[in-house]
Amino acid sequence: MSGSGTTAGDDPLQTAVWRLRSRACWTDAAALLERLAATDARAALQRAALLGERCLYTEQGWAAAEDALRAAEALAHNDGERGAAACERGQLAYSATLLGVRDRADEARSALGRAAALLPPGAPGRALLDFRRGLMAENLSDSPQAARAAYRRAHAGATAHPDPLLLSFTWRHLAGLALRDGELAEARHGFAESLRIREELGYLVGTAPALASLAEAEPDPEAAERLRAEASRLFRLLGGVPTWLAEHLPTAA
Structure with a gap:
């Protein structure tokens, strides 16, 4: 392969x-x-x-x-x-x-x-491991600082050993932490990069979450609504997947 x-x-x-x-x-x-x-x-x-x-x-x-x-x-x-x-x-x-x-x-x-x-650091698969350890830190341990450090290691690894799909995830999750800290411009940039990569790759199942995330950091209400509408369209197109996105798309039901 x-x-x-x-x-x-x-x-x-x-x-x-x-x-x-x-x-x-x-x-x-x-x-x-x-x-x-x-x-x-x-x-x-x-x-x-x-x-x-x-x-x-x-x-x-x-x-x-x-x-x-x-x-x-x-x-x-x-x-x-x-x-x-x-x-x-x-x-x-x-x-x-x-x-x-x-x-x-x-x-x-x-x-x-x-x-x-x-x-070990630099080994194939290490960047993905670092990203997943970041998920654990952010979502199960409520440790955003540890999560940010892990995401940054993953981001560096995915850049050094090109893995654009993983980069779309690290951009998105680093942006989520920035949004949590009130860093709107940084969050918007990260979410936009994640969306750009996913659209370029044709990663359709990941595009709706990327659109919804970008909407959260969009200061223009009309632009945010357009992003959510497109996310809802893709969500319905894929039969309501990912399931956990539904709560962020009130019009998708």
Whole structure:
């Protein structure tokens, strides 16, 4: 496999997986990887990540994600693969806790700590791990300073080893912290960068949240309303995904 499907030159399988993922078709994307994932650790991890992302965006599919993750863990044979699997374990446990499915915060912290021991700074996957540790700090530990530091490390890593999709997330979450601190211009810039990247990548399932976030930092009420209207349109187009966005879009119901 080569690339993530987001750029020219990626292999056809990755391009197909990306197109499905970006349109909230995680189960279909995972199905494309099923045969390869039976023996290939990287494909198994990617499949587990897809099904885990489905859980976070739809609040469904937990058993399938757990099964895929166990299979990926069984195929992991070196520190990089074991670290990546632990990172996915931490993210799945974080998602379950955040969405109120079950309190798995201790499991999430343990798994992400294990991943940190296996993935040194600069290693592939470390930027994603730093970002996820930032999510834990912000949303489960209510520690914005620790979250900001983790997001900045992730942002630097995603810049040094180009990962535009991850950059769209770090921009958005750093902007969210800036908005929380009343830094409106900084927040608006970060949200705008996140939206720009997602539109360039064609990451449709992430575009509605980016639009809604930018609306929160938009001082012009009419412009903010237009952003929310477009977010609502995309939200409906994708069948109400991500589910947690509904409360920020009162007209989307």
